[in-house]
Amino acid sequence: MIKPYHYSIKGLYAVTPDILEVDLLCEKVRKTLEGGASLVQYRNKFADKHLLLQQSTALLALCRSYQVPLIINDHLDLCAQINADGLHIGATDCDLHAARRLLGPDKIIGASCYNWLELAVQAEAAGASYVAFGACFPSETKPNAVHAPLTIFKEARHKMSLPMVAIGGIHIDNAQQVIDAGADALAVITDIFLDDDIQHITQRYTQLFQPIH
Numbered sequence: 001m002i003k004p005y006h007y008s009i010k011g012l013y014a015v016t017p018d019i020l021e022v023d024l025l026c027e028k029v030r031k032t033l034e035g036g037a038s039l040v041q042y043r044n045k046f047a048d049k050h051l052l053l054q055q056s057t058a059l060l061a062l063c064r065s066y067q068v069p070l071i072i073n074d075h076l077d078l079c080a081q082i083n084a085d086g087l088h089i090g091a092t093d094c095d096l097h098a099a100r101r102l103l104g105p106d107k108i109i110g111a112s113c114y115n116w117l118e119l120a121v122q123a124e125a126a127g128a129s130y131v132a133f134g135a136c137f138p139s140e141t142k143p144n145a146v147h148a149p150l151t152i153f154k155e156a157r158h159k160m161s162l163p164m165v166a167i168g169g170i171h172i173d174n175a176q177q178v179i180d181a182g183a184d185a186l187a188v189i190t191d192i193f194l195d196d197d198i199q200h201i202t203q204r205y206t207q208l209f210q211p212i213h
Contacts, residue, residue, distance in 0.1 A: 007069050007085075007108070009130040009163035011038030012205040013187040015073075016059075017194075018046045026058050028193055033066040035202025038185065039108075041088055043073035057082055069108055076102065086110065086129065091119065100127035110165065115148035117156055124160045131156070132187060135168020136178055140190050142168065153182030172204055179208055 014032040019025040029040055040063050042056050056072060060082055063070040069085035072078055076094050079087040086108025087099055099109055111123035113131045120131040133152050135145040145168055153164055166183035171191040178186060186205065195201040 008038065009108075009110075009165065010184045011186075011209045012036065012192075012202060013039045013041065013165055013185045014192060014202070015041040015043050015167075015187050015189045017189055018044050020044075020047065020051065022051075022055050022058055025055055026062055028198055029059055030062060031198035032192060032202045033063065033068055035199040036206035037068060037202055038206075039069050039071060041071040041073055041187070042084075043088075043189075052078055053082070056084065060084055071108060071110060079103065079107075088112070088132070096123060096126040096128060112167075114146050115152060117152065117159060120156055120162075121159055124162050128162060130163040130165055130185075131160070132165040132167050133183075134166055134187070136166050137169025137174060139168040150178060150181035157182055172201060175205060175208055 014037040016025060016029060042059050044052065044055060047055060052075065056078055060070045071086040071088050072084045073088050074093045076087055076099050080102060087103060088110040089096065089099060090112040096109065096111060108129045109127065110130045110132055111128045113120040113123060113133055115133065123131050133148040135142060136148055136150060139145050156164060163184040165185045165187050166178045167187035170178060170186050170188050175186055192198055192201050
């Protein structure tokens with residue numbers, strides 16, 4: 001497992017699309033890792049339990065080879081079963097306190113907080129490793145998602161100290177705007193995984209987080 005001092009919630013956070021073919025999914029994720037993705041979240045809303053286990057196990061081995069954490073979306077039991085590096089949960093997925101007790105102190109636990117600052121403050125108190133706000137822009141993945149204004153990152157920084165992840169409608173042309181607003185990491189699905197050159201677009205995102213000399 002990647003220990004807390006080996007990872008940073010910063011940079012491009014690649015969130016997988018709903019791909020059923022294991023080899024194709026791994027190949028696309030490998031390209032994001034080659035491009036410098038800092039974290040990978042396994043999310044597949046169409047996979048059954050067998051495929052979830054098969055894909056997550058393959059991705060964990062792949063991510064470990066790059067020393068990049070693999071975060072499991074929603075499935076606490078799956079995260080514990082394969083000993084993944086962390087879990088990402090929404091407000092209705094599972095209790096954050098219970099997830100922290102089960103997974104232990106060293107696992108990454110992220111919490112979706114939408115546009116709700118108080119939920120983020122509660123998540124920090126419950127043991128979250130980071131919070132996510134969004135949708136920052138209209139999202140193809142979740143077209144009915146609530147809107148989180150970019151000002152929420154500055155407001156949240158006055159109330160909490162956790163890293164903040166931005167999600168929802170982020171693409172390379174508005175990414176810098178989100179970083180400037182205070183997001184530590186950008187969670188992206190469509191703009192990287194549907195690009196003709198996944199490694200190149202990932203590199204472009206990664207470069208946004210590199211200091212200018």
